[in-house]
Amino acid sequence: MDIKDLNKSQLLLLALLVSFMTSVVTGITVVSLMEQAPQSVSTPITRIVKQTVEKIVPVETGESLSAEEKKLLEDLKSVQNLSASVYLKGETENTLLGTGLMLGEGKVVINKVIAVPQEGETYIVHGITGEYEVSKVTLGEGFTLVELGKEIKQKIETNEENTNASTQ
Numbered sequence: 001m002d003i004k005d006l007n008k009s010q011l012l013l014l015a016l017l018v019s020f021m022t023s024v025v026t027g028i029t030v031v032s033l034m035e036q037a038p039q040s041v042s043t044p045i046t047r048i049v050k051q052t053v054e055k056i057v058p059v060e061t062g063e064s065l066s067a068e069e070k071k072l073l074e075d076l077k078s079v080q081n082l083s084a085s086v087y088l089k090g091e092t093e094n095t096l097l098g099t100g101l102m103l104g105e106g107k108v109v110i111n112k113v114i115a116v117p118q119e120g121e122t123y124i125v126h127g128i129t130g131e132y133e134v135s136k137v138t139l140g141e142g143f144t145l146v147e148l149g150k151e152i153k154q155k156i157e158t159n160e161e162n163t164n165a166s167t168q
Helices: 008-036 039-052 067-080 159-167
Strands: 083-088 095-104 107-110 123-127 130-139 144-154
Touching: 083 107, 095 144, 123 144
Parallel strands: none
Antiparallel strands: 083 095, 083 123, 095 107, 107 144, 123 130, 130 144
């Protein structure tokens, strides 16, 4: 295999491996040289290392987030409930095609372009409200709009269902 055949993630992993191995070899070399060095060399080095070690200073606890940052955090938490994932239904396992946001009116916008399902393929949307079949896929420029079809499975249970299940 030639290095030109590697993709970006493989090159990144190779760079991390080389960096890690270099740091391990450097550490081993420094320790073995320090053990072999005469006392007149190791004493000043040890003194410098002791003087330059950082000291941990406790930080005063207080308000770390501004009101605007807190509001943004709450908004992001509420958006999480609107997230949905689109899967290609398989016989034993579903394959993730993309994730996006529920828009309401039975529509989901996906953050990437996914192919229109071929004959015999079924796309499924998993969201906070349940699991739905996809009735229509509309491709956009850099996104996909998915329209929900019939509900397959409901995720949110009512309090009445929970009490009935607990009494049985």
